[in-house]
Amino acid sequence: SFLLVLDESSEFSIKDFFAYWNNINKFVKHIMFHATLVTLSMNLSLELTRALVGGIGIVLTIPISIYTATYFIHKRSLSK
Numbered sequence: 001s002f003l004l005v006l007d008e009s010s011e012f013s014i015k016d017f018f019a020y021w022n023n024i025n026k027f028v029k030h031i032m033f034h035a036t037l038v039t040l041s042m043n044l045s046l047e048l049t050r051a052l053v054g055g056i057g058i059v060l061t062i063p064i065s066i067y068t069a070t071y072f073i074h075k076r077s078l079s080k
Helices: 002-008 014-079
Strands: none
């Protein structure tokens, strides 16, 4: 810990202090960046899958609806 370093070394300068905390700051930023990246990649893959399935659903729903409506309209006109 930092306090242990201060007790053992009387030659610990302000420059050393900032270097010490700068290293900790870089480490924390590194961990947070990777955690964010993993979260975004998981959400991105879920969103891409959701968009793909939704697009396929729309592409298939419209022709099926048109075919079904045409079938029933044609069947009704044949029965008259």
